Each structure stands twice: as structure tokens, then as C-alpha cells.
Amino acid sequence: MIIKHTRDTLSETYLDAVAIRNTVFVKGQGVPRSIEIDANEAYCIHFVLYDDKGQAAATVRLLPNKDLTQxxxxxxxxxxxxxxxxxxxxxxxxxxxxxxxQGFKSISLHAQLGALKFYLNNGYQEVGQIFEEAGIQHITVEKSLISKKA
Incomplete structure (x- = not known):
């Protein structure tokens, strides 16, 4: 397997990321495409994990905050x-x-409640109340990266 990342919204890697998101979120969960593909696309770093046959299998994106700490x-x-x-x-x-x-100190995200255990098992902590986003219940979780430095 291989993982690629890009900021280029015209790249094959980005298009693979969007295809996965369309399958999982738009088709699978009914999230409106107008919400799924948003104004932040060009500001994000998009990651895609490819299987041993070169097929795109998973994706995630990172959106840096304005002060570049999180x-x-x-x-x-x-x-x-x-x-x-x-x-x-x-x-x-x-x-x-x-x-x-890249020097960031922490990561935060809006975890779907169905995926909360996954993030907790990977070292994230809940930091808020349950809320609805795109018709799906979420909770904010975060993880400090400072303690990971040797």
C-alpha cells in the first residue's frame, strides 16, 4: 500500500479523494454534494491511501488553522x-x-458518533457536546501532538 498527499485540486490524487468521499458521504450517508465539496478544498492537504493494486481505498484531508498551530x-x-x-x-x-x-501542535475534528470509538482508540479526547452537522450527529475530539516529540 501507498499513501499520497496533495494540495493540487487538479491532481489525480485529489480526484481519487473526491471519488471516495462521494461514495461514502454523498451516496452512502446522503450528505449533499454542496456541503461535501466546499470552499476549503484548495486550502487543504488531501491524503489518499492506495491498496497494493493501486486502487484508492481511503482518504482524509487536513485544514490548517489561520495561526498554523492546529x-x-x-x-x-x-x-x-x-x-x-x-x-x-x-x-x-x-x-x-x-x-x-509541519510543526502543528494539535489536531481536532468533528467525529461522527458512529466513528467516535475509532478516534478514542487512536488517542483523541472528547471536547464538547454532541451536535448535528449535515444531518448527522457529531462530537468534537482533539489530540495534542506535543507529547509525541522525542
Missing amino acids: VTLQRMAVLDAYQSQGLGSILLKEAEDFTQE
């Missing part, structure tokens, strides 16, 4: 055929490592 992790998606194989954790770790290498 990133917001968004659009984490693993295609159904690749669920429960640890690919989400592998991709999440890659995004975290990249974030730390």
Missing part, C-alpha cells in the same frame, strides 16, 4: 470493501505524522 482533520472515509482492515488507523497515523512534521 489542523482540522476532515472527510475521513474508508470505502466499505476496505473497512475493518486497519487502513483508517494507518491513514490517520500518516496524517498525524505529517501534521507534527
Whole structure:
């Protein structure tokens, strides 16, 4: 497997990310495409995990905040055929490592309640109340990256 990342919204990697998000969020969860593809696309770093045959299997994007101390992790998606194989954790770790290498101090995200256990198992902590976003219940979670430095 290989993980690629890009900021180029015309790249094949970005188009693969959008295809996964369309399958998982728009078709699978009924999220309106107008919400799924937003004005932040060009400001994000888009990651795609490819399987051993070169097929796009999972994606996530990172949106740096304005003061460049924190990133917001968004659009984490693993295609159904690749669920429960640890690919989400592998991709999440890659995004975290990249974030730390770039000097960011923490990551936050709006976790769907159905995925909350995944994030808690990967070291994230709840930091708010449950809220609705795109018709789906979420909760904010975050993880400090400072303690990871050796």
C-alpha cells in the first residue's frame, strides 16, 4: 500500500479523494454534494491511501488553522470493501505524522458518533457536546501532538 498527499485540486490524487468521499458521504450517508465539496478544498492537504493494486481505498484531508498551530482533520472515509482492515488507523497515523512534521501542535475534528470509538482508540479526547452537522450527529475530539516529540 501507498499513501499520497496533495494540495493540487487538479491532481489525480485529489480526484481519487473526491471519488471516495462521494461514495461514502454523498451516496452512502446522503450528505449533499454542496456541503461535501466546499470552499476549503484548495486550502487543504488531501491524503489518499492506495491498496497494493493501486486502487484508492481511503482518504482524509487536513485544514490548517489561520495561526498554523492546529489542523482540522476532515472527510475521513474508508470505502466499505476496505473497512475493518486497519487502513483508517494507518491513514490517520500518516496524517498525524505529517501534521507534527509541519510543526502543528494539535489536531481536532468533528467525529461522527458512529466513528467516535475509532478516534478514542487512536488517542483523541472528547471536547464538547454532541451536535448535528449535515444531518448527522457529531462530537468534537482533539489530540495534542506535543507529547509525541522525542
